[in-house]
Amino acid sequence: MTKRILILGGGTGGTLTANRLHKKYRGRIDITVVDENNDHVYQPGLLFVPFGLTQSEDLVRPRKRQLRRGVNFVESGVESVDIESRAVTLANGDVLGYDVLVIATGARLVPDETEGLTGPGWNEKVFTFYDLEGARSLEEALDDFDGGRLVVNVVDMPIKCPVAPLEFCFLADWYFHERGIRDQVELTYVTPLDGAFTKPRASELLGGMLDERGIHVITDFNTGEVDGAAGTIVGFDGREVEFDLAVVVPVHSGAEYVGRSPGLGDALDFVETDPHTLQSQAAPEVFVIGDAANLPASKAGSVSHFEGEVLVENIVRFLAGDELDSSFDGHANCFIETGFDKALLIDFNYEQEPVDGHYPTAVGLPLLKESRLNHLGKLMFQWFYWHSLLPGRDIPGIGAAMPTAGKHLD
Amino acid sequence: MPTTTIAEVAVEVTDDGFFVDPDQWTEDMAPILAAEAEIPELTDRHWQVIRFMRDEYFAKGTGPTVRMLGKTSGVSVKELYQLFPMGPAKTAALLAGIPKPRGCI
Known part of the structure; x- marks a missing residue:
């Protein structure tokens, strides 16, 4: 059979x-x-x-x-x-x-798991861009936003694409600059982590980049409640963060x-x-x-x-009936959009945190460093996704295991 | 790795104070670790969480996150923060003598 x-x-x-x-x-x-x-x-x-950089139907x-x-x-x-x-x-x-x-x-x-998150203000002044509908409504809200406190809040890990909320901050900084109102917007990133990201070297770099852009970072913040009507995010430890517009990544x-x-x-x-x-x-x-x-x-x-x-x-x-292959190493590879047509690239696995160098070999995209090339890589990736990755074709030079050839390892 | 002395026993810990070897932990160390974490007294509820942390660690190789604790330990997230105001998952792991929970990637 x-x-x-x-x-x-x-x-x-x-x-x-x-x-x-x-x-x-x-x-x-x-x-x-x-x-x-x-x-x-x-x-x-x-x-x-949300930034009007792509049409949702094209996705x-x-x-x-x-x-x-x-x-x-x-x-x-x-x-x-x-x-x-x-x-x-x-x-x-x-x-x-x-x-x-x-x-x-x-x-x-699972936005319902957080008290108040889907209550008054949901999709009016509290949004998520993690689904198509949310991203679309946020586009309208950003368009109408002329200044005030914009808070980006990760409720708890794990989440899909842990760099996306940071990218959102960088793009928001760029977006308000373009609109000429950056000085009227207070940008704050509120995270349950003890730094900007989970991995030490990348966290240090990304934290510095948020700082340079005047984006405030509130760490070790465990969101207990989102009160859309009052415009506050309340932590389990009693701390409160006030907002005019909140972009929340709900728990998964x-x-x-x-x-x-x-x-x-x-x-x-x-x-x-x-x-x-x-x-x-x-x-x-x-x-x-x-x-x-x-x-x-x-x-x-x-x-x-x-x-x-x-x-x-x-x-x-x-x-x-054969023995299984146990070679998956946790390899991940992420472009991090940093605004102004630039992006970072990080490459890591279960054991090795992101470091600098080049990917996939010494000749390649710069790692842990802002560049225009990485931004183009991120944009081009969409084509690869539909035409190469989903059909199951191997991309030449891009193997499943994490490469080390171009990396500066300790 | 630094070594510290808890309840007259030399224990290997990480820079942020987490046990390297959970087998070095004994129950009489918990109140001493608690005092350092500004928890004056360990109640039955604290102990319920500490024991749960150790069981989970030995079963799964990592301590649970706060959200997981809230769903599985029998203590709600709200109460967990009352018991361990400086962060339930980290503090409870510290008191239970297990490594820092991996939790977030």
């Missing part, structure tokens, strides 16, 4: 996994992707929407069309997974069996069905996953890619991209 691989989630990880598997097996296996809708959003583009393409011919697509939510009987019940009532299950349903925003959890599936996820609905093989700890035939995993890696598209190679190799090995 033909083996069945069922992939839950048709985003970055699910799509590239399906396409890579299809290339490997050439129709000798049944591959099905399930997603609750047919809108594939290029999420790195959301950052640019969305049909999920089904990103899948190679021969991969099945089912548009339905997921009710639950029964690990014991190896079956997934869909929201539409259908039950799909599998030989291998891939969890690729990412992370979801895994997909809801994970919580409805006994034994599949942790208390935040992320799936416990082996950091090197990407096999879940729930069952040997369940694998995980991308933000859905509880790994100590960034929740970023680049991580899903680098995971894809090891994941597909391991599914092939698992179905052949």
